[in-house]
Amino acid sequence: MKWRAQPVPDAERAAAAAAFLDGQEITRTQCVQCYSEIAGVNGRYACGNCGWVNPWTEGHKPLPTAEDDVPAPESPAG
Numbered sequence: 001m002k003w004r005a006q007p008v009p010d011a012e013r014a015a016a017a018a019a020f021l022d023g024q025e026i027t028r029t030q031c032v033q034c035y036s037e038i039a040g041v042n043g044r045y046a047c048g049n050c051g052w053v054n055p056w057t058e059g060h061k062p063l064p065t066a067e068d069d070v071p072a073p074e075s076p077a078g
């Protein structure tokens, strides 16, 4: 596998990403199916052991909408 340099985000994108991550909270619970301890984001979980997921409505915060999604910048290489 060949190593490739990752694109470095500009300061504005880095600040936007940091602001987004500030609003996220890592939460933990016990899987209701296999009793593994699992971690999720804002109360939404997917168990890597058995595949259980909780309903999205159990999340602690509303999900982002399409309006919240920022389009990716154009790739210079295409």
Ligand SMILES: [Zn+2]
Pocket: 031, 032, 033, 034, 035, 036, 047, 048, 049, 050, 051, 052
């Ligand atoms: Zn599980």
